[in-house]
Amino acid sequence: MSTALSAGNLAKRLKFKHLVLLDTLARTHNMHQAADLMSMTQPAASKILQDVEQIFGFAIFERLPRDMRPTELGGVVIRYAQQTLNATERFVDELANIQHGGYGNLLIGAIVDPAPDMLSLAILRLKERRPRLTVKIVAQTSDRLLAALEERRLDLVIGRFTSAHQHNIFSFTPLTTEPLHLVVSPRHPLLSRAHLTLADLADWPWIMHPLTSPTRQYIEEIFGRYDIATPGNVIETTSVFATMKLLQASDMIAVLAHSVVREYVEHGLLALLPVPLDRRLEDYGIITRKGDELTGPAGEFIELVCALSGAHMAA
Incomplete structure (x- = not known):
């Protein structure tokens, strides 16, 4: 196996077929499937992987009985392969765009x-x-x-x-x-209640972003700060269009940025609940x-x- 890796050495030895195999194998975790997708035999695909691992000097995939999983260093190489293939696809698309006017x-x-x-x-x-x-x-x-x-x-x-x-x-x-608001339909029953608190909203249905998004993490933090359980009746979506339609047609609650809801509120299509949010999103x-x-x-x-x-x- 190789003992020294340099950019020049890599440029001479690493080929696009190596990168394609790494990307395909990372997605399938199966040499037979990867070979089929690349229209080659399994022994040929295995030989390409051996060549790549010889170039880098370490195992890129861990061979398991029914699976192939990237090693820690292999994950770094796979990310490089995927980034390079994506950049190449972008380059080809842009070049074709320019060639066609x-x-x-x-x-x-x-x-x-x-x-x-x-x-x-x-x-x-x-x-x-x-x-x-x-x-x-x-x-x-x-x-x-x-x-x-x-x-x-x-x-x-x-x-x-x-x-x-x-x-x-x-x-x-x-x-x-941007300031965030608690947004509802203009016909929402909570609008007629005085002295609303965050606890009053917990049992109502909500529209939220997925858990991995900063906006959702913001909502979770606010409920946690007041020791209130996160609402259990939730629709998750990142679509503004779907959120607006759901709000107007139901008694759901959502947290939205001021610029997104300003015109809807001005035209009476949505309303803001008078519950202040005590911090702003990053x-x-x-x-x-x-x-x-x-x-x-x-x-x-x-x-x-x-x-x-x-x-x-x-x-």
């Missing part, structure tokens, strides 16, 4: 509750400058968006950090902190991969968002 792609990940006016206005201004640029927006929770950003499936994210270590791999430009901002040089559409979009919010770009 386009001007490239910009993939933006955005949480569902940042100021929608600011986001849409920044995109519209960017499209004025680059009318043939293809802009794709992925709306999800921060944890899923940051995973996609790390895997190079997104150019940037407007969201929040979800764990303490993420500042090591991402740069963060804070934009703003700032959201622009998140990018450390070390990436953001030029062209991505750099311009970040400049536009910062100008609209009054933020200063992270160095």
Whole structure:
């Protein structure tokens, strides 16, 4: 096995077929299935894995009787393989776009509750400058968006950090902190009650984000602070559209950002419960991969968002 690994040595010996096998095997945990998906025989796939492990000098997968699991070091190699394959797919798509008269792609990940006016206005201004640029927006929770950003499936994210270590791999430009509200239908029975407290809301049905999202963690923390059990009647969704429809058609409760519900409340489509939330959610901002040089559409979009919010770009 190899005793010394260098970038130059890796560039000479590592091939795309190696990366494809690692990605496929990580998804299937089965050599036979991986070989089928790659249209090759199982012995050929096994030989490729042996070659990769010889290049790196350690086992990438642990061979179990009916399973193949990544080793600790193997997990690092697999993440590199997946990031490289995703970056290659992005490169091919962008190149094809330009060859057919386009001007490239910009993939933006955005949480569902940042100021929608600011986001849409920044995109519209960017499209004025680059009318043939293809802009794709992925709306999800921060944890899923940051995973996609790390895997190079997104150019940037407007969201929040979800764990303490993420500042090591991402740069963060804070934009703003938005107040959150407890939102219900304008016909909700609780609106007629005086002196509402958080405990009064626990037995009602709720709409919440998944447990891994910062907004859900915020809700859990507030209930925990007052020693109140989290509501048990819950629908989980990250869709603003679904949340709005459910609120208007039921007696459910949701926590939503001010900018998301402002127009609905002004037009009498939704109402705010008079229960103050005693803390704010962490700032959201622009998140990018450390070390990436953001030029062209991505750099311009970040400049536009910062100008609209009054933020200063992270160095």
